[in-house]
Amino acid sequence: MEFFERPEAQFMIGVAVAIAAAGVAAYYYSYKKPKVCLDPEKFKEFKLVKRTQLSHNVAKFRFELPTPTSVLGLPIGQHISCRGKDSQGEEVVKPYTPTTLDSDVGYFELVIKMYPQGRMSHHFREMREADYLAVKGPKLMFCLIFGRFKYQPGQVRAFGMLAGGSGITPMFQVARAILENPKDKTMVHLIYANVTYEDILLKEELDGLVANYPDRFKIFYVLNQPPEVWSGGVGFVSKEMIQTHCPAPAPDIQILRCGPPPMNKAVAGHLEALEYTPQMQFQF
Numbered sequence: 001m002e003f004f005e006r007p008e009a010q011f012m013i014g015v016a017v018a019i020a021a022a023g024v025a026a027y028y029y030s031y032k033k034p035k036v037c038l039d040p041e042k043f044k045e046f047k048l049v050k051r052t053q054l055s056h057n058v059a060k061f062r063f064e065l066p067t068p069t070s071v072l073g074l075p076i077g078q079h080i081s082c083r084g085k086d087s088q089g090e091e092v093v094k095p096y097t098p099t100t101l102d103s104d105v106g107y108f109e110l111v112i113k114m115y116p117q118g119r120m121s122h123h124f125r126e127m128r129e130a131d132y133l134a135v136k137g138p139k140l141m142f143c144l145i146f147g148r149f150k151y152q153p154g155q156v157r158a159f160g161m162l163a164g165g166s167g168i169t170p171m172f173q174v175a176r177a178i179l180e181n182p183k184d185k186t187m188v189h190l191i192y193a194n195v196t197y198e199d200i201l202l203k204e205e206l207d208g209l210v211a212n213y214p215d216r217f218k219i220f221y222v223l224n225q226p227p228e229v230w231s232g233g234v235g236f237v238s239k240e241m242i243q244t245h246c247p248a249p250a251p252d253i254q255i256l257r258c259g260p261p262p263m264n265k266a267v268a269g270h271l272e273a274l275e276y277t278p279q280m281q282f283q284f
Contacts (some may be wrong), residue, residue, distance in 0.1 A: 037065050038074030038137030043083055045132040049107070055198055060099075061124065063133060071102040074137065076177045077149035077170055077284070083109075083134040084123025094120040097170040097284075100200065101177055111201055113166040149256070149282055151177065155159045156254045158187035160246030162237060162267050164259025168192055168201050170284045171258060179213045186216070189246050193222040193237050193263065197230075220245040237263065239270040249276045258284035 037044065046063040053056055053059050065072065074080060079095040085252035086092050086215055098108045127133070151174060159178070161171045171190060177188050194200050200221065209217050222233035222241065247253040255276055264283060271281060 007236065019247075023069065035065075035067060035070040035131060037070050038073045038080065038135070040193060041134045041152040043081075043134040045134050048127055048129050048131050048133060051129055054111070054201070057115070058111065058113045059124070060128065061112060061133075062107055063109070063135075065106050065108065071105055072098065072100070072108045073102065074098060074108075076101070076151045077174050078138050079170070080138070081136045082120065083122055083136070086119035087122045090119075091121040097173055097237075099169055099172050099205075101173065101180075103180065111166070111169055113201070144211070149174075149284065153178070153181055153184040154186060155281070157252040158189065158247040159249070160242070160253065160255040161188065161190040162193075162242070162246075162255065162257040162259065162261040162263075163190065164193045164237075165199065166201060167258030167260070167263075167284065168206075171256060172202055172205065174256070175209060175217065179209055179217055188217045190217070190219045191222060191233075191237055191241060191245050193233075193259065195224045195226075197223060197227050203259060214239070232265040237267055239273055242267070242270050243274060249274065249280060253280060255281045256284065257281065 037046075045063065045229070048061055049064045050062040051059055052062075073185070077097075079097045081093050081094045082096055083091065096110050096112070099111050100108045112121070112124045114125045149170070161175070163171045171192075175188050175190065178184050178188055190206075192200070192206070195249075206219055210219055220233060220241065222237055223230065224235060226232070226234050246255060255271060257264060257271075259267075266283075268283075
């Protein structure tokens, strides 16, 4: 007992306790900190655990991450690169934006519209549960050279979003990130265009955002071939629709657009005519 009463012994005991406490803290921190799974340099494979058919050519794919607390680690509004094989067995790589956020731990989801002649569409069409998908994260240098959407809470007063078809996926991700952040008061106005009612992707989820955030999220659906009973827009997205359903040009607003090339070209002309400056716009 005399040994433990000596100053040098008490010092050694203090050091040992400090080391042990530091080890426990480090373990606790590493355990609690979510594991980021994306690698910008190399493809990593993720297991398909659930495939849900949403329509004849659209399906939702849920992929499992390595642990229940893992996160994909993709910045808001950016895309991942997916690698697969086309109908000829040749390798193909195509970018997609997940509909999930890093608040969705343990998995990520892709909503994919599979086109008859699409090379990567073939790969997704053939995928079955328990198959693996090769995924790679965005390269920083690519983002710096070509520019990528970067979002910080409160960076603008309001967003106007112009989406067509599968172009809804980056809009949905950004809208969720804004609306689910209680400190973010940004308004979101979405115009979403499709050919038919059945083509509307994520409609249940979008309507859920409207129901949960009625003062901050507005949607105007547009159909080229609407059903007999329809209260939304008809035809293509027009200058008048943008003027009515999007925030007016101002330094503290931004218009995001993502859709088929003809739509992107048409709405770019409408935005110019309405005097939205290039700084007020971003195309995914």
